[in-house]
Amino acid sequence: MNYSDFAIDPAMIISKELSKTDVVGNIILPKAQVRSVLTKMKDVTDSRLQSGIEVQVQDLVENDVYTVTLRCIDNAKYSFGAGWNAMKYSLDLKEDQVLKLYWDHLNTKFILLNLPYSLIMD
Template sequence: MVLSREQIESVLAVMDGVTDEGLRSGKEVDVYDATEEDEYKVIIKRFNDNTKYVFGKGWSTMKYSLDLEEGQELKLYWHRGYKRFIVLNFQYTLLMI
């Protein structure tokens, strides 16, 4: 999965322990799905040309667990306090009272 360069770099700037060298080999991050209460460990990696970032190892497990299909958008939020991504791909339910 290719990640938005501008968005991921803004998150990487506030993460602990992020280095250029570490991004080339990969940085493990936690991703939490609050809807299903599942947590995934995924590697963020930067390609050698420095123009794009991807989710690597761990992505396949997460993708299948979240039932994502090619072309579908994954919405994530970086929680600075918990130091993990939160999955925001859920449907809102309107409650009528």
Template sequence: MEGLRLDGDMIISKTLSRTDVDKHGRLHLPKSQVLSVLRKMTYATEERLLNGIELEVLDIMKNHSYSVILKSRNPSKDYVLGTGWSALKYSLELKEGDNLKLYWDHLNCKFIILNCEYSLIPF
């Protein structure tokens, strides 16, 4: 992995709260970080975000991918991962207090999980 450089503006980092891991099935994302990533998503219009955009999340350590829905919630313009988040959360055994890092690979139009156990990846 020598020479690998990740654009820090494409990383969404979140310490999971109780509401992120409870039964509601959605992950609230930091707005400023999502807005930074959205600049590289040319197809992410306001209308499409209100309806939800299906995205792939890749776990490179397990070579497994998940399908999740990224949505903005009107009128607050908060951003969440909705449908698909629960499957990802349970598969990764995420709990309150865990830090989740997602890297937007704009060339392949998918998120890559950069979780704490993947600290060998420089960023």
């Protein structure tokens, strides 16, 4: 699929400046942005999110796919759990970097946007 042929819906982007906690442990994702993305996810319920659901994150530049667990903690915080460590180390993510993910609802996966937008938006 060529993502340069599609307009990216800003409501489907999760963007987070990584804190020390995010790079040492599991990442806590912005609640409002995750809830916006959840509107386009199929078969996602509160109880499934408490247990955790596996989602894929694709890096188009390196052609890698990561599987991470999206979970709701305490009915208020969303995080990536299992799989996050492998992803953050592989991508060499550091504190103060901004992680940007786009929910591709047609292919039911996140697309990593941590690359120049000109590669996917011209």
